[in-house]
Amino acid sequence: xxxxxxxxxxxxxxxxxxxxxxxxxxxxxxxxxxxxxxxxxxxxxxxxxxxxxxxxxxxxxxxxxxxxxxxxxxxxxxxxxxxxxxxxxxxxxxxxxxxxxxxxxxxxxxxxxxxxxxxxxxxxxxxxxxxxxxxxxxxxxxxxxxxxxxxxxxxxxxxxxxxxxxxxxxxxxxxxxxxxxxxxxxxxxxxxxxxxxxxxxxxxxxxxxxxxxxxxxxxxxxxxxxxxxxxxxxxxxxxxxxxxxxxxxxxxxxxxxxxxxxxxxxxxxxxxxxxxxxxxxxxxxxxxxxxxxxxxxxxxxxxxxxxxxxxxxxxxxxxxxxxxxxxxxxxxxxxxxxxxxxx
Amino acid sequence: xxxxxxxxxxxxxxxxxxxxxxxxxxxxxxxxxxxxxxxxxxxxxxxxxxxxxxxxxxxxxxxxxxxxxxxxxxxxxxxxxxxxxxxxxxxxxxxxxxxxxxxxxxxxxxxxxxxxxxxxxxxxxxxxxxxxxxxxxxxxxxxxxxxxxxxxxxxxxxxxxxxxxxxxxxxxxxxxxxxxxxxxxxxxxxxxxxxxxxxxxxxxxxxxxxxxxxxxxxxxxxxxxxxxxxxxxxxxxxxxxxxxxxxxxxxxxxxxxxxxxxxxxxxxxxxxxxxxxxxxxxxxxxxxxxxxxxxxxxxxxxxxxxxxxxxxxxxxxxxxxxxxxxxxxxxxxxxxxxxxxxxxxxxxxxxxxxxxxxxx
Numbered sequence: 001x002x003x004x005x006x007x008x009x010x011x012x013x014x015x016x017x018x019x020x021x022x023x024x025x026x027x028x029x030x031x032x033x034x035x036x037x038x039x040x041x042x043x044x045x046x047x048x049x050x051x052x053x054x055x056x057x058x059x060x061x062x063x064x065x066x067x068x069x070x071x072x073x074x075x076x077x078x079x080x081x082x083x084x085x086x087x088x089x090x091x092x093x094x095x096x097x098x099x100x101x102x103x104x105x106x107x108x109x110x111x112x113x114x115x116x117x118x119x120x121x122x123x124x125x126x127x128x129x130x131x132x133x134x135x136x137x138x139x140x141x142x143x144x145x146x147x148x149x150x151x152x153x154x155x156x157x158x159x160x161x162x163x164x165x166x167x168x169x170x171x172x173x174x175x176x177x178x179x180x181x182x183x184x185x186x187x188x189x190x191x192x193x194x195x196x197x198x199x200x201x202x203x204x205x206x207x208x209x210x211x212x213x214x215x216x217x218x219x220x221x222x223x224x225x226x227x228x229x230x231x232x233x234x235x236x237x238x239x240x241x242x243x244x245x246x247x248x249x250x251x252x253x254x255x256x257x258x259x260x261x262x263x264x265x266x267x268x269x270x271x272x273x274x275x276x277x278x279x280x281x282x283x284x285x286x287x288x289x290x291x292x293x294x295x296x297x298x299x300x301x302x303x304x305x306x307x308x309x310x311x312x313x314x315x316x317x318x319x320x321x322x323x324x325x326x327x328x329x330x331x332x333x334x335x336x337x338x339x340x341x342x343x
Numbered sequence: 344x345x346x347x348x349x350x351x352x353x354x355x356x357x358x359x360x361x362x363x364x365x366x367x368x369x370x371x372x373x374x375x376x377x378x379x380x381x382x383x384x385x386x387x388x389x390x391x392x393x394x395x396x397x398x399x400x401x402x403x404x405x406x407x408x409x410x411x412x413x414x415x416x417x418x419x420x421x422x423x424x425x426x427x428x429x430x431x432x433x434x435x436x437x438x439x440x441x442x443x444x445x446x447x448x449x450x451x452x453x454x455x456x457x458x459x460x461x462x463x464x465x466x467x468x469x470x471x472x473x474x475x476x477x478x479x480x481x482x483x484x485x486x487x488x489x490x491x492x493x494x495x496x497x498x499x500x501x502x503x504x505x506x507x508x509x510x511x512x513x514x515x516x517x518x519x520x521x522x523x524x525x526x527x528x529x530x531x532x533x534x535x536x537x538x539x540x541x542x543x544x545x546x547x548x549x550x551x552x553x554x555x556x557x558x559x560x561x562x563x564x565x566x567x568x569x570x571x572x573x574x575x576x577x578x579x580x581x582x583x584x585x586x587x588x589x590x591x592x593x594x595x596x597x598x599x600x601x602x603x604x605x606x607x608x609x610x611x612x613x614x615x616x617x618x619x620x621x622x623x624x625x626x627x628x629x630x631x632x633x634x635x636x637x638x639x640x641x642x643x644x645x646x647x648x649x650x651x652x653x654x655x656x657x658x659x660x661x662x663x664x665x666x667x668x669x670x671x672x673x674x675x676x677x678x679x680x681x682x683x684x685x686x687x688x689x690x691x692x693x694x695x696x697x698x699x700x701x702x703x
Contacts, residue, residue, distance in 0.1 A: 088480070090605075135661075139668040142618050144419075144480075148605055149660040156653030271488055284481045317495035317596075324489020331471075331481055 032281025032333060033293040039326075040300050043307065051310045060186035061306065067188060069302040070195035071096070071253040072272055073295065076280075077202045078246025079273040080294045084206070085239045086219040086286030087143040091132065091150030092247045093269035095125050097262070098154040099251025104166035104261025107173060114172040122248050128154065129244020133237035143240075151270070158263035165262035168255070177256045191253040198249065202291045215239060219286025275323055276301055279330050300326065357615040360666050361630040364613070364659070368637045375645040388517045392640060394525075400636030401514075401524040402427070402583035404629055406603055407610035408535055409579030411628040412572040414611050417552040417620025418472055418479035420573065423580040423607060425490025426464045427600025430457040430584030432497040435505050435594035444507040453510075454585055461581025462574055464490070469570030487604070494596030504593045514589030524586050531579065536625050545623075548572060552620030606635055613663045634659070 047056050055061065066073070075092050082089045099121050106117045128150060136146045168174075180187040188196075206212035214235045217225040226232050254266060274284075280297030282289025304322050353359055372379040372392070382391035406423050413420045434457035441449040464486055471482035516523045539545030550558040551565040559565045583603070588594045612618060613634055614627025638659055642652050665671045 135665075139665060139671040139674075141664050141668050144618065145608075145612055145660070145664055148609065149657045149664070151605070152653045152660065153657035156651060156655070156657060160651055160654060271484070274484065275488060278481065278484075284478055315495075315500055317492040317500060320492030321489050321496070324485050324492065327481075327488060328485045331477055331485065332475070335475055335477055 029288055030290070031337065032330065033290050033296065035333060036280055036293055036296040036300060036330070040296050040303060043300065043303050047303065047307050047310065051307075054310055056310060058186070063183070063186040063188055063192070065299055065302040065306065066192035066195065068257075068305070069298050070189070070191040071250040071257060072269070072276065072301070073195040073298045074198050074246050074253060075250035075269060076273040076276040076294045076298050077198055077291060078243040078250070079270070080202070080277050080280075080282055080289065080291050081206075081215060081239050081246075082143075082243045083274070083277050083282055083284055084219045084286055084289055085215045085236060086222060087136070087236070087239065088147065088274070088284075089129075089132075089150075089240065089243045089247075090144065090147040090270050091128070091154060092243070092250075092273050093266045093271075094151045094154035094158070095128060095244060095247035096251040096254055096266040096269055097264070098158050099125055099248045100255040100258070100261040100265045101158045101161045101166070101263060102261070103252060103255050104168050105161050107170045108166050108168055108261075114170065114176070118252060121252055122245060125248020125251065126241050126245040129247070130237060130241040132244070133240030136240065137233045137236045155263070155267075161263075162261075163263060165260050165264075167260045173256065173259060177259055189256075191256050194249070194253060198246065199291065199295055206291055211235070211238070216287055219288075221287070272301065272323075275327055278334075279326055281330070281334070283334060357624055358627055358630065360663065361613050361615060361627055361634060364663060365630055365634045365637060368634060368641055372641055372644055379644070384520070388522075389520045392644065394522065396633065396636050396640050397525050397528075398522040399640070400632055401522075401528045402586045402600070403603060403606055403610060403636060404528050404632040405531055405579045405583040405586070406576075406600075407607040407614075407628045407632045408532055408625060409576030410604075410607040411611050411614070411616055411623050411625055412535070412539070412548055413479070413576045414608070414616055414618060415548050415552045415620055415623035416569055416572050417555070418569070418572070419608065419618070420468060420483045420576045421480060421604050422464060422468060422483040422486035422490055423576065423583075424600040424602065424604045425487050425494065426461050426577050426580040427584035427587060427603055428494035428594075428596050429464065429490055429497070430461045430581040431588030431594040431599045432494040432503070432596050433457045433460050434510075434585060435503045435588050436497055438505045438507050438510060439503050444505055445509060447509050450507055450509045454513075457585060458578065458581045461577045461584065465574035465577025466570065468577065469573035472573060473566040473569035491596060494594075494599070496596075498594055498596045500596070502593050502595045506592065510589050511592065512589070514586035515592075524590075527582065527586070531582065532625065532629060539623075539625065549622050552622070554621075607632075609660055610635055612667075613660075615667065634663075 044062075050056070075096060079089060079092060102124065103117050103121050106112045106120065107114060112120075132143075132146050132150050135141060136143050176190055179190050181190070181193055206215065214225070214230050217228070217230055218232060218235055222232065251266070255261060258265065276297035277289070277294050278284060278297070279300055280289065280293030280295070282293060301323060304319055304326075308316070308319055308322075369379070376392070379392050382389055382394060384390075406427070410420055410423065434453045437453035437456055438444055438450060441453075443449070468479075468483050468486065471477045471485070472479050475482075512518070512523050513527065514524055518526060539548065547558070547563050547568055550561070550563060551568045555565045555569075580600075580603075584600060587599050608618075610631035611623075611628050613631035614624055614629070615631075616623045616627060635656070638655060639652060642655055647655070
């Protein structure tokens, strides 16, 4: 695993001197993930000591982090792929919102069975991602602008389906939403299980396949990747297709979680996803990071929300401020790391 | 296809496509509203679709002008929407605490406070980008995420409504028969153009955007220039925040200036400024912002259901970006020209791109 991920940087920035021990610790790519994991642990312990009498220690409270943030985890995994390849996808929140609308409309108003609707929704999301990737690669327009167009397009399509939210009272959806998988310590929802499966698949793809290695290479240095003969276009398009697919899947999970479609669902969720990826230690310049870090990023964001819930008196805007402060801290850590590596 | 050299020169001018799109959009309205271009006088104020396009587009033009300079240095500022919200929230909450909301001194003080908050945000962004060397898109993401939280903190999660006559002027008032905000925008644009095109400042900004390290070695204080553009951009966003909150007489921490950063970046791109930095066109940005606002107005006036607004916007973004992409033009328009010299595809690809840079 370590060889896979180290290749791109050594190619990009050859280290002239043997670094000192401190520099080696600071320059370790795993450091941000460890810091995030440690932060998560510290926050969890702080929560335990503060709200022990309110049942914070229940294993179910911990598992609820996955149940309540499964969709965010799936979206953030998709974003991790794009960011590792050196791009960005701003359309995530809109695709999620669109998927909730599309499924709600197809199930509720058109009356298609859920089993037919799921592949349609996933296909539409993946196709949207494919189109964006195609335009980004073939016409050399910046990912930022293309996915911004995607953001407007999918949010607009939500409103074209309906201006009102659509509540779903289909029996298949509600039984799926209420299904719980028992783990002994507590139970997980189908959404949480799917999210964990996606995480495992992404872990395998990124660290054990040629495709994953190409993503790191392209994110590390696109020019050298091209000169090495890597299929730049194919990989890039695949990355955006996967991000579109993950967003659509996240939309399905969100639809299960909320059991409705709404044109304003998940507005701005691309930022939560990007924030989770950054807090998880992935460099936004691409080429460095772990999908496990993204998991911890999502868990930290989820934990902030549940701590604020337990606190009760704190207002919801503190979530945004806390997220911003955390972002800032992790960006500065990343900065210190990258400068140390250059020195 | 294109043979006349004059016509070629014209189509290559960096303002050609944005202006063409703007004119086309304006003309689309004529079959639906025959008196679209008519401007009439009511109660001593000028009314008309053209006036309202500029009036409602004012905040966007302001933010986009600031954004142009940031993008010219190779950066990007995602925090402008949050700055709009913070400025509005701070100003309105200060005014609402006054006993006499119509008192001019109180209103001016409140506006000053709001603008200082905006400048502080700009300094913070500039500090992170220039001093710490953090990628602009991430550095400004911090205030984008946290800023709305701060704005809600200031307004305590409520929508603060105010009732202040002098404050109403900046966003919703009239002066010399025209909306006052048009004068504010005109002044800001004029000052920006004068500073960047009549002094060396614009050149310095472009050189920092072209290559920050090289311009530092030449003796340009690139760090200072970068901080300056972020402060300027935040200040523009602050003024836009005053306008938005004054026009609605309310501060909404959650929704004020929502997505304005994206619209502003769009305006800059439509105006022909490359997101890679190194050159910019203020005129193009103003046209770009007007294109976006005209699109919105057109959708309303021709009776297309308003919910399809965003789909149209997406379509325009895609069309304009594709038209500006040298590779797309080479593939689509160059395909016919390629037939005569089939052996030199490389020349065809690069040809449309190079002269465009010289023009700007």
